[in-house]
Amino acid sequence: MSGIYIHIPFCKQACHYCDFHFSTTLKNKEALVEAICKEIILRKDEVIDVVETIYFGGGTPSLLSSNEIDLLLNTVFENFNVSESPEITLEANPDDLNNDSILDLAKSGINRLSIGVQSFFEVDLNLMNRAHNASEAKECILLAGKHFDNISIDLIYGIPGMDTNRWVQNLQMAFDLNVPHLSCYALTVEPRTALEQFIRKGVVAPVDEEMAAQHFYKLLDMTAAAGYENYEFSNFGKPGYYARNNTAYWQGKPYLGVGPSAHSFDVRSRSWNVSNNAKYLAAIRQGILPLEREILSETDKFNEYIMTGLRTKWGVSLEKIEANFGIEKKEYLLQQAKPHLNSGKLKLxxxxxxxxxxxxxxxxGIAADLFLVNLD
Known part of the structure; x- marks a missing residue:
């Protein structure tokens, strides 16, 4: 199977913690959508497998009009062999969702919504500079549930000032709203973001790693009690609601990424498009793919399998390590794993x-201790 990732590089405003590629100027949105369609056509021969998942990420894909979504989806279906029942996900912000927009999305072929709630509390939303408020977060989930069965929401823990009680209330709200899938992330301070500057200037308290760890283990306890399965470090799904896109990514399946800054993976190599809307547009208009590519070495492949495998409930298969990399690297892995096996942080x-x-x-961090280093 393969997946198609479509990066929509526009947002209403910049969240303080975000380092993804986006623009808050929407004047080139129509031109960018047309360029992404052209890139899809230019790269149609790169995917020979059946496309099982289509994922609109960003940025904020819910800023697209229904006509723009239809155009992108039609272009994908016309140029790839798409499964009869693909998972088609669109990331959405609560402030973009109302009854009419949700109905339009349901009619478009989108069958899964990933809603960027982040928190149900105003104090957290204000700190992160989110464009929605707490009441919009709740209301859009209730409205979405009328037209979508498959809904995921994002929540962030470890936010400065967020105590365990507030984190528990966030989770309980998600449970009460019958959301079948949660993606929960620890707040990270990325370089050159507004959050980093605020922390450096003392405007915002530093992220407390110990508190984030407490939030994470509370997350594990509460989701398990509520019937969710933690199939990947940050992802929790009720039975039958694992994200097929997420699962394929963490299991090392190939995917094609289109749009500015989008990444692609074909098992043998990785490539990434330029993270600049103007440069992307100029290149695509000339029929040039504005990307860089790296061929993955055996060491890269080994390390990526360790990193992704240890984040999932499926773990790292020693049989697969031996088959793909040889018995010496299997023995190396076991040797490196010994301290963590002895401490009880790893199990075999x-x-x-x-x-x-x-x-x-x-x-x-454990995965990094198991990596091969400069052996190719």
Whole structure:
């Protein structure tokens, strides 16, 4: 299977923590949509597998008109072999969703909404400079539930000033609204963001890693009790509601990314488009793909499998390591894993290496300890 990722590089306003590529100027939106359609056509021969997932990310894809969504979807269907029942996800902000817009999305072929709630509390939304308020967050989920069965929301924990009680209330609100899928992220301070500047100047308190860890383990406890399965570090789904797009990504399936800054992966290489709307437009108008590409070495492939595998409930298969990389690298992996196995942060069961409950919050750091370094 393959997936198509479509990056929509526009937002109403800049969130203080965000380092994704976007523009708050919408004047080139129509031209960008047309350019993305042209890129899809230019790259139609790059995907030979059946397309099982189509994902509108960004940016804020809910800023698109229904005609623009239809144009993009039609272009994908005309140029790729799309499954009869693909998962088609659109990321949306609560302030863009009302009864009419949700009905239009349901008619468009979108069958999964990922709503960027982040918090149900005004104090958090104001700190992050979100464009919506708490009442809009709740109302849009209720409205979306009338037309969509498959809904996910994003929530952020570890926000400065957010105590455990407020985090618990955020989760309980999601449960009360019958949201079947949650994507929950620890707030991270990215370089050159407004949040980084505020923290450096003392306007906002630093992120408390210990508090974030407490929030994470409370998240694990509450979602498990509410019937969610933590199939990937940040993703929690009720049975039957795993995001097919997310699952494919973490299992190393190929995907094609179109639009400014979009990344692609074909198992052998990665590529990424220029993160500049004007340069992207100029190149596509000339029939040039504005991308860079890197061929993945065996070390890259090994390390990526370790990183992605340890973040999921499926873990890292030692059988797959030996088959794909050889017995020496399997033995190297086991040797590197020993300290974490001894500490109880890793476990080895049924020839599969995975993080334990104790080690879950530290999975990325543990993975880095298992990486191959400069062996190619």
């Amino acid at each position: 069961e049924n020839d599969t290496l995975s993080v334990s409950l104790k080690g879950k919050f530290f999975s990325d």
